[in-house]
Amino acid sequence: MGAVKNKRMPRAVREQQMLDAAVHTFGQRGYRAASMDEIAELAGVSKPLVYLYLNSKEDLFTACIRREAKALTAAVRAGVRPGLPADRQLWDGLTAFFTHTAQNPDAWSVLHLQARTHGEPFAAEVTAMREEIVAFVTQLIVVAARAAHRNPSLPEREVAGLAEALVGAAESLAAWANTAPGVSAKQAAATLMNFAWAGLGDLMEGRPWAPSA
Amino acid sequence: MGAVKNKRMPRAVREQQMLDAAVHTFGQRGYRAASMDEIAELAGVSKPLVYLYLNSKEDLFTACIRREAKALTAAVRAGVRPGLPADRQLWDGLTAFFTHTAQNPDAWSVLHLQARTHGEPFAAEVTAMREEIVAFVTQLIVVAARAAHRNPSLPEREVAGLAEALVGAAESLAAWANTAPGVSAKQAAATLMNFAWAGLGDLMEGRPWAPSA
Structure with a gap:
């Protein structure tokens, strides 16, 4: 849903949102326990988009x-x-x-x-x-x-x-x-x-x- | 060969020798790069004996x-x-x-x-x-x-x-x-x-x- 709403957002802005979500999740849950699902959800984007932008x-x-x-x-x-x-x-x-x-x-x-x-x-x-x-x-x-x-x-x-x-x-x-x-x-x-x-x-x-x- | 020579050494002493060898190897080469082969060789024992005593x-x-x-x-x-x-x-x-x-x-x-x-x-x-x-x-x-x-x-x-x-x-x-x-x-x-x-x-x-x- 978030992914649809944010459709026209430039890539650079969206990447920063993904990083914001990732830093929060890694910091709170630890590197191993943090899941890409959580990070994508918190960033309001789809998981494939996170992989597309940040690779792994x-x-x-x-x-x-x-x-x-x-x-x-x-x-x-x-x-x-x-x-x-x-x-x-x-x-x-x-x-x-x-x-x-x-x-x-x-x-x-x-x-x-x-x-x-x-x-x-x-x-x-x-x-x-x-x-x-x-x-x-x-x-x-x-x-x-x-x-x-x-x-x-x-x-x-x-x-x-x-x-x-x-x-x-x-x-x-x-x-x-x-x-x-x-x-x-x-x-x-x-x-x-x-x-x-x-x-x-x-x-x-x-x-x-x-x-x- | 070392394993044969040291046959009558008590387990506690041999374990300390293995730990000496392991600390040296982990310290010098890092945890990932250090191999159980090197550690066993440096301790003068067989690799199976290291696994027998220290498990993994x-x-x-x-x-x-x-x-x-x-x-x-x-x-x-x-x-x-x-x-x-x-x-x-x-x-x-x-x-x-x-x-x-x-x-x-x-x-x-x-x-x-x-x-x-x-x-x-x-x-x-x-x-x-x-x-x-x-x-x-x-x-x-x-x-x-x-x-x-x-x-x-x-x-x-x-x-x-x-x-x-x-x-x-x-x-x-x-x-x-x-x-x-x-x-x-x-x-x-x-x-x-x-x-x-x-x-x-x-x-x-x-x-x-x-x-x-």
């Missing part, structure tokens, strides 16, 4: 991963304004990250959980996105170190390690925030920002980091 | 995950002595973690990469281990907060978030340290300890955390 369940899932990886990376980049101080850039980036993962829990489940769990080709798609984000965070830390020192004493390898640690912490916290009841994106961002900027030592002393107004 | 490739892989998860958790617990100051306990725990993952790169690849990538039953085994480690780290942070304040101001949810962040950072850093050339366990532990204890803010100011002698 594997290709549909890959298309979901690529679209959502691109959206997440774009959201983080858009949140950060290069001219601001380093701590502000980090805070803005983390806030953008946690806001996006909180507003798109199914997409985050697809990227963080489903894509990693169902075979190497899917996992490789996520690895590519992760490398891009690590490179972006590395750059942020390098800029912060340059701002703090005329001759930065943080060796390149140390910076690379810090970026890996920060991205790993953010991934872990996003998965937790989306399942723990009542944790907002802002709270998750503040927890990680306090941790990353002030460290546990300062937190223990009751001196948490706070964004400047 | 799936069961063998599950046994590997369980053994290595137990070994990693035990190594971290053994590294931490409860009487010491909080920062020392955290440093000892991180050092034990990175030492174990560096000395057992195949085991870490099985736990962090292979087990998560090849289906939900395997991933669930690792999730159970992860929850145990998060609970352990949560307890460490609670003790540290109590030591710093008579009435700790860190709410329970904040502590849970910090533990998730720290464990995520450690996982990410261990994977990186095992692939980046020339990063030692001590360096990885120091990077994360600096990050976790002093925070990026202090690092930028050139005030890294250092273990007391």
